Amino acid sequence: MKTKASTGRRVGAVVAIILAVMWAFPVYWMINSSFLPASKITSLTPTWVPFGGSWDNYKAVLDGSTGFGAAMRISLSVTAIALVICIVVAFLGALAVSRFRFKGRKSFVLAVILVQMLPAEAMFIAQYKMIAGLNLLNTIAGLSIIYVAMVVPFTLWMLRGFVAGVPADLEEAAMIDGCTRFQAFMRITFPLLAPGLVASGVYAFLQVWNEFALASVLMTSESSETLPLWLRGFSEPTQFGAVQWGQVMAGSVLVAVPVIVFFMIVQNRMTSGMVGGAVKG
Structure with a gap:
């Protein structure tokens, strides 16, 4: 009985982690893309971490115009x-x-x-x-x-x-x-x-x-x-x-x-x- 309960908790934890990742991924991708230039965003090869990114997109948004x-x-x-x-x-x-x-x-x-x-x-x-x-x-x-x-x-x-x-x-x-x-x-x-x-x-x-x-x-x-x-x-x-x-x-x-x-x-x-x-x- 204890083994079944432990297995059930592990399965539930794995499912919860998967759902959490699915929920958080769009937020992560939005933040990641906000630091990338247009060429990398539209590239067929995804950029998972914005190394070499810049604040240019934020500067453009905060521009008074x-x-x-x-x-x-x-x-x-x-x-x-x-x-x-x-x-x-x-x-x-x-x-x-x-x-x-x-x-x-x-x-x-x-x-x-x-x-x-x-x-x-x-x-x-x-x-x-x-x-x-x-x-x-x-x-x-x-x-x-x-x-x-x-x-x-x-x-x-x-x-x-x-x-x-x-x-x-x-x-x-x-x-x-x-x-x-x-x-x-x-x-x-x-x-x-x-x-x-x-x-x-x-x-x-x-x-x-x-x-x-x-x-x-x-x-x-x-x-x-x-x-x-x-x-x-x-x-x-x-x-x-x-x-x-x-x-x-x-x-x-x-x-x-x-x-x-x-x-x-x-x-x-x-x-x-x-x-x-x-x-x-």
Whole structure:
């Protein structure tokens, strides 16, 4: 029996390693190609390690004429605005649905579920007309409004599960010890909800940062492109009919950098939130 279990674990480990390599290979190839000249990228003989590579592709992308800086500023602004508003609104909504009993509560929860069931493409025309009527086309404010409306329902549903998982008795015990309701919430409940807020924030961040379809509808001007739109235009053939794949790969790496930085920050916050919640509880 022990031999069979050991064999099974080894097979599972081998399968996991193979899947991990398959998942990581496109990322490795993107980074590797970003340092290579066009002649090596298009060569029939692959270059596995970019020995002798250079930063020329990154310098070309960061050149002011490419529009990368403007697209980065727009994406960061839209993502920051949408993320903050989404987390605040969804968190308050999750608290109301989980902690309080009010008229129309079930209808509200049902409406949140129904909104998630609607295909996003079915609302493009209505959303476009609404933003155009507000004169917010090609603006950060207009795109942020739509992104908040897009992300809030599912984020609220996620946070509702986390809030419902924290017993209200903890707050009541703290209030018996002399805390006000607000103090009990901030000292006891909030640290326990920190991992849930981080998980929901990660979802909201990825949804907004990588969104392409809505941005292509609402941000039609070249001067108001988000990074996904900029990367689409940057990967189109030049006037000589050739795609600068090295620069495209370098641009893709630069687009991924904020995501990596965000995850590094979030990972630390998630760990501290879980430890703080365990101590407070």
